[in-house]
Amino acid sequence: MQPLxxxxxxxxxxxxxxxxxxxxxxxxxxxxxxxxKKKSALxxxxxxxxxxCSVHAIANELDYEIxxxxxxxxxxxxxxxxKVGNAVRQRSLFAKEKIILIDEIxxxxxxxxxxxxxxITKIIADSSYPIIMTATNPFDNKFSSLRSxxxxxxxxxxxxxxxxxxxxxxxxxxxxxxxxxxxKSLSRMAGGDARAAINDLQSLTQxxxxxxxxxxxxxxxxxxxxxxxxxLNKIFKTTNLKIAISAFENVEEDLNEQLxxxxxxxxxxxxxxxxxxxxxxxLSKADVFNxxxxxxxxxxxxxxxxxxxxxxxxxxxxxxxxxLIQYKPTGRILKIWWANQKQAKKKAIAExxxxxxxxxxxxxxKSTMPYLPIMFRDSGMRNNIIVQLDxxxxxxxxxxxxxxx
Numbered sequence: 001m002q003p004l005x006x007x008x009x010x011x012x013x014x015x016x017x018x019x020x021x022x023x024x025x026x027x028x029x030x031x032x033x034x035x036x037k038k039k040s041a042l043x044x045x046x047x048x049x050x051x052x053c054s055v056h057a058i059a060n061e062l063d064y065e066i067x068x069x070x071x072x073x074x075x076x077x078x079x080x081x082x083k084v085g086n087a088v089r090q091r092s093l094f095a096k097e098k099i100i101l102i103d104e105i106x107x108x109x110x111x112x113x114x115x116x117x118x119x120i121t122k123i124i125a126d127s128s129y130p131i132i133m134t135a136t137n138p139f140d141n142k143f144s145s146l147r148s149x150x151x152x153x154x155x156x157x158x159x160x161x162x163x164x165x166x167x168x169x170x171x172x173x174x175x176x177x178x179x180x181x182x183x184k185s186l187s188r189m190a191g192g193d194a195r196a197a198i199n200d201l202q203s204l205t206q207x208x209x210x211x212x213x214x215x216x217x218x219x220x221x222x223x224x225x226x227x228x229x230x231x232l233n234k235i236f237k238t239t240n241l242k243i244a245i246s247a248f249e250n251v252e253e254d255l256n257e258q259l260x261x262x263x264x265x266x267x268x269x270x271x272x273x274x275x276x277x278x279x280x281x282x283l284s285k286a287d288v289f290n291x292x293x294x295x296x297x298x299x300x301x302x303x304x305x306x307x308x309x310x311x312x313x314x315x316x317x318x319x320x321x322x323x324l325i326q327y328k329p330t331g332r333i334l335k336i337w338w339a340n341q342k343q344a345k346k347k348a349i350a351e352x353x354x355x356x357x358x359x360x361x362x363x364x365x366k367s368t369m370p371y372l373p374i375m376f377r378d379s380g381m382r383n384n385i386i387v388q389l390d391x392x393x394x395x396x397x398x399x400x401x402x403x404x405x
Contacts (some may be wrong), residue, residue: 005195008170010057016050018162026132027058029151030099037393038151040124040131042105044138045155046227048193051134054155055101056286068101071116071133080119086228088127100131105143121145138162157192157229158385160184166194167201176201177210185216191227223350228261229254232327235262235314236269244314245307255305259287262309275317282312345398373402 013023059066067087165186190197204215234247270276286308289301350364377382
């Protein structure tokens with residue numbers, strides 16, 4: 001029996017639900033590639049949000065050839081250069097335009113990655129074709145060079161109604177009997193992962209071509225990995241400490257990500273000041289233990305951290321909050337990244353001045369950089385500075401922004 005996930009892979013962007021804005025942005029990037037300053041797009045989002053199938057659907061619509069590699073299969077420079085490097089240098093066999101898709105670049109992180117990220121960065125610079133990369137978490141420090149060369153595009157976690165539309169369409173085509181409430185329940189259980197929802201639908205209906213509440217109850221009892229949304233619900237929406245303390249048992253996000261998710265969403269959920277203060281007291285104590293682990297490697301403190309960020313935060317409230325909150329990932333990582341990008345441009349310009357004046361970069365940052373935006377206001381001096389320092393477009397843009405502020 002053919003897997004439904006393959007049979008109903010989207011052929012056009014209209015077949016993809018819930019990502020209209022992201023698909024429009026990605027399609028414009030591909031069509032206008034030759035006019036774009038950056039030669040790659042880094043699209044990111046949770047598993048099953050439609051990242052990879054969207055690239056294929058757009059390629060099919062535009063009649064582009066697509067060369068796809070999975071980054072986790074090419075963990076060193078030689079392999080990547082052989083596959084991806086050749087693809088960007090060779091014309092399409094069918095005289096078509098071409099898209100290079102590097103899927104799941106998260107697979108490049110770790111000790112086995114031997115120059116893979118640097119190789120992709122170099123390939124992007126030399127490419128005559130749009131390069132599109134997919135990732136779950138693009139804000140890892142290892143990907144800083146790729147982020148600076150790419151247009152970042154977020155594919156948001158699908159809401160259950162978008163997944164419901166996908167499943168309903170499949171059921172109607174396959175003549176699968178279903179009750180809409182049961183199908184919506186299955187859609188909610190997917191946690192935003194359309195791929196998982198389709199696979200669950202097939203496994204539950206392959207014997208009798210019918211989706212029943214009984215089969216759904218069986219599915220819910222399986223030991224499957226909870227996502228972060230489910231974990232936050234267990235903590236924020238319960239006063240039962242036994243339920244809360246198990247929230248992160250099967251969650252894949254590491255401890256630091258868990259702390260950031262809680263920090264971001266806690267003030268949205270806890271609106272009573274005293275309870276919010278108590279919850280943050282628990283979170284701050286967990287952070288203290290986390291720092292002790294990093295400093296002294298005392299991993300026995302992990303059990304205290306888990307108790308504080310689950311049962312501790314759940315116990316801070318007297319009763320459950322009834323408001324429906326849409327939990328979102330932290331924006332702090334992105335803010336830190338933007339701040340680091342600005343500092344990087346400042347240091348790069350300072351280094352160029354230091355080389356010209358035979359002075360230390362540290363001294364230039366202290367004595368010259370505060371006055372450079374003032375000098376940049378004069379058009380004659382601005383042009384002279386750009387030429388003498390051989391400033392790149394992004395460095396000029398940064399200085400112009402400093403002049404405006």
